[in-house]
Amino acid sequence: MKMKGEQPDMERVQKIVEGLPEKFRVQTVTRLGGMTNVVYHVETDKDELCVRIPGVGTEAYINRRYEARAARESARVGVSAPVLFFNEVSGESVTAFIKGAVTMSPEEFASREGSAFRAGEAFKRLHSSDATFENRFDVFTLIDEYMAYLATKDSTVPDGYREALASAEQARSALNAKPLPLAPCHCDPLSENFLDVGDRMWIVDWEYSGMNDPLWDLGDFIVEASLSEEKEGELLNAYFGRLPTDAEYGRIVIYKALCDLVWTLWGLIQHANDNPAEDFWAYAMHRFQRCTALMATANYSSAVAAVAQA
Secondary structure (H helix, E strand, O other): OEEEOOOOOHHHHHHHHHOOOOOOOEEEEEEEEOOOOEEEEEEEOOOEEEEEEOOOOHHHOOOHHHHHHHHHHHHHOOOOOOEEEEOOOOOOEEEEOOOOOEEOOHHHHHHOOOHHHHHHHHHHHHHOOOOOOOOEOOHHHHHHHHHHHHHOOOOOOOOOHHHHHHHHHHHHHHHHHOOOOOEEEOOOOOHHHEEEOOOOEEEOOOOOOEEEOOHHHHHHHHHHOOOOHHHHHHHHHHHHOOOOOHHHHHHHHHHHHHHHHHHHHHHHHHHHOOOOOOOHHHHHHHHHHHHHHHHOOHHHHHHHHHHHHO
8 A cells, every 4th residue: 555645544544445335455545634634535446535534623513423414415416525434423434536626725716717606506506406404504503602612621712702793693683584595505615625627616525514594605605715806706696697686695795704703713622622733823813803804894784784674
């Protein structure tokens, strides 16, 4: 077996692959990356696979049964890679490897022609499908859960966080007064969770997925991919096939702020858990500052008003 890069989990990866119902002989294992989990590209005597090893501590805030259901359902409707194995206790998983795919980043979305449009098509394919996820994703419930978890750690939230939560309550009232039908949503659309093969965009990693307001995915994705105004227009054109209404776009703007609010707490949890993948304190502060900056704009106030008046 040939190994590329630092491979602390090699024996574990080999054991997972060789334990699959269909027998594979591992030939090459290459680490692909991951912020909290570790992902490997495995070449075998028959096919190429993707093996995911869950990160230490993720069991405290990830429900693997929910994730397994979402991964299988999204694969069934042609949005994600086929699932060959999923351990709903440990979180280990094996999917087919999408050949010829480019792992996206904000830089790739800026430079790859049509990539934002293809992402919009992928979201539309998911949200309009008959996929059903077991759980409900609610950003305010998640904020409460993260705050409770942080209370058990030697951690704190940035100055002004509770004031930002209070500001979000007005948006919460507007959103809840005119709810959209729930749809199967990814809910954590980092650029790196998108794989582009040139004529189609695939979405992977369903840890935070759930039934949700579908416009959450668009607002969060625009933030994560750092889309320009032009690229944002491509995304929305692919998704709606028209200009969004004021209320629809208002929901997207609100979710741009709320995604930064909740992922600030996620970053603080990674910091509290000593996740070495990056400087998560700096990550959390960056997201919080961006959230409060947007909440202070007239655009955000107008968005809340448009949703409330819909």
